[in-house]
Amino acid sequence: MSFLLKIIKITKSKNIDFIGALCILIYRNIKLNIELGGKKMSSNGEKTKKLTLVPLILMIFTSVFGFANMPRSYYLMGYGAIPWFIFSGLLFFIPYAFMMAEYGAAFKSEKGGIYSWMEKSVGAKYAFVGTFMWYASYIIWMVNVSASIWIPASNAIMGKDTTQAWSLFGLNTTQTLGVLGILWIIFVTVTASKGLEKITKVTSVGGTAVALLNVVLLVGAIVVLACNGGKLAEPIVSAASLVDSPNPAYQSTLGMLSFVVFAIFSFGGIEVVGGVVDQTENAETTFPKGLKMSAIIICVGYAIGIFLCGIFVNWAGSLAGKEVHMGNVAYVMMQQLGYKIGMGFGLGEATALTIGAWVARFVGLSMFLALTGAFFTLSYAPLKQLIEGSPKEIWPGKMGKIEDGMPKNAMKIQAIIVCAMIGLVSFGGQGATEFFSKLILMTNVAMTIPYIFLSLAFIGFKKNKDIVKPFEAYKSEKSAVIAAVVVSLVVGFANIFTIIKPTIEGNYGDTIWMIAGPIVFTLIALLLFGNYEKKNLVSKKDNVA
Numbered sequence: 001m002s003f004l005l006k007i008i009k010i011t012k013s014k015n016i017d018f019i020g021a022l023c024i025l026i027y028r029n030i031k032l033n034i035e036l037g038g039k040k041m042s043s044n045g046e047k048t049k050k051l052t053l054v055p056l057i058l059m060i061f062t063s064v065f066g067f068a069n070m071p072r073s074y075y076l077m078g079y080g081a082i083p084w085f086i087f088s089g090l091l092f093f094i095p096y097a098f099m100m101a102e103y104g105a106a107f108k109s110e111k112g113g114i115y116s117w118m119e120k121s122v123g124a125k126y127a128f129v130g131t132f133m134w135y136a137s138y139i140i141w142m143v144n145v146s147a148s149i150w151i152p153a154s155n156a157i158m159g160k161d162t163t164q165a166w167s168l169f170g171l172n173t174t175q176t177l178g179v180l181g182i183l184w185i186i187f188v189t190v191t192a193s194k195g196l197e198k199i200t201k202v203t204s205v206g207g208t209a210v211a212l213l214n215v216v217l218l219v220g221a222i223v224v225l226a227c228n229g230g231k232l233a234e235p236i237v238s239a240a241s242l243v244d245s246p247n248p249a250y251q252s253t254l255g256m257l258s259f260v261v262f263a264i265f266s267f268g269g270i271e272v273v274g275g276v277v278d279q280t281e282n283a284e285t286t287f288p289k290g291l292k293m294s295a296i297i298i299c300v301g302y303a304i305g306i307f308l309c310g311i312f313v314n315w316a317g318s319l320a321g322k323e324v325h326m327g328n329v330a331y332v333m334m335q336q337l338g339y340k341i342g343m344g345f346g347l348g349e350a351t352a353l354t355i356g357a358w359v360a361r362f363v364g365l366s367m368f369l370a371l372t373g374a375f376f377t378l379s380y381a382p383l384k385q386l387i388e389g390s391p392k393e394i395w396p397g398k399m400g401k402i403e404d405g406m407p408k409n410a411m412k413i414q415a416i417i418v419c420a421m422i423g424l425v426s427f428g429g430q431g432a433t434e435f436f437s438k439l440i441l442m443t444n445v446a447m448t449i450p451y452i453f454l455s456l457a458f459i460g461f462k463k464n465k466d467i468v469k470p471f472e473a474y475k476s477e478k479s480a481v482i483a484a485v486v487v488s489l490v491v492g493f494a495n496i497f498t499i500i501k502p503t504i505e506g507n508y509g510d511t512i513w514m515i516a517g518p519i520v521f522t523l524i525a526l527l528l529f530g531n532y533e534k535k536n537l538v539s540k541k542d543n544v545a
Helices: 002-014 018-037 053-064 069-106 114-121 124-148 150-158 173-192 198-227 253-258 260-265 270-275 283-312 315-319 329-344 349-378 381-389 408-426 432-463 477-504 508-544
Strands: none
Touching: 053 270, 053 283, 069 253, 069 260, 069 270, 069 283, 069 315, 069 329, 069 432, 069 477, 114 124, 114 381, 114 432, 124 150, 124 173, 124 349, 124 381, 124 408, 124 432, 124 508, 150 173, 150 329, 150 349, 173 349, 173 408, 198 283, 198 329, 198 349, 253 260, 253 477, 260 432, 260 477, 283 329, 315 329, 329 349, 349 381, 381 408, 408 432, 432 477, 432 508, 477 508
């Protein structure tokens, strides 16, 4: 009730509508949570205000819920994506979130992040390999985004995706985007290594705009539905429409099972809640309630969002063409939303197309700014955490040196690796559709594998009686083991289905690329840790002598 009263108060004081007031209130709560995130006590020793249920739910929602996940899921599975989101929410998101909450509460004073969690639960080698895989997932993410960031840039400037017509020095589209991606990596590395963090503050405006895209989707779809007399662009013919995919590539059983990776990836970001357990009021009761309610809201939100896409986008009519792919589908669909709104109000074809182009520009600018801010942060933050969290002796030469708060030497090596991967993928001879599909599949697989490391380590965490556990969602070892096994199996099998699907379809290249990254980075991690163990062994022998 107090939440609604606050919204009403804002509508009167600011003279805005309900949606606008809700956005302001969400922004205020997010800002409050960020301010609370790094401090538990004020300078005079008094405790700061703790998170209550509603701010906790808002924090979890904004950390996890991603706008682009809805149009991409609709593109892959149509309405059939909805039950898989519910499945992933029940068997992955909720149990995994409770694990992260227990980790965060137990290791709230540790500076090593997930390395400390796994090292104290299982061991140093396991922790280093798991953390290195977590870091490697961001390497793959950078490869993906450095090439795909030009799509929102194109939409922001042109009002549509024109990248498929781009060509530099006689290169084809994917090669051109690869070259631009390499130049982007060099620019970001040089800039970020100088510690110019203000850039991320400027681009955080894009994050707020992306959050508002969810409101645009909701309101716009309702307007289109009303203008069309309740008729859906993608009709629901029978119950099968809510299960089967209109996408030929995802109509088989294997195709549907491989989609689970996309659903799991859509719940990424839940790790952030691990650090706010001790900042939550009455954590024993508030936190489980907040997680459960957040999970329901996020699952329902994704389900509604996917359904809303079907209100204004007919899959066969708008998404079946070769010019539409996973990299640009969100912009294509939002452009379609603007067009349908214009046509719904009886405006002319040219005017409706103009509205669609401006909606695409808004989406493109929002996503470009948000991705730019994320890129600058992720170009050094995961690498810095990996170096600072692991033993210093692991890193050869000056690689582990931190200068001016930045791992400058390691960032240079990182840039070389990312540029090399971009070059190999972009000059692989595939078209734009295959290129972006490969990049996104590589990213999804790489970024979900660390979940298995963390969930399996949770078994050791629960069995270790020396670890003080101030918050326990799993009251018994048996329930913890069951949850860890279920989460690991769901993520593991989802990745297996995703990896083998291209091979069964005769596309061996995609399978090789999806497994090459994790295998290579695992070998690198084992090599680094092996050298570290040898050094320690020699050092111990010298000390004994």
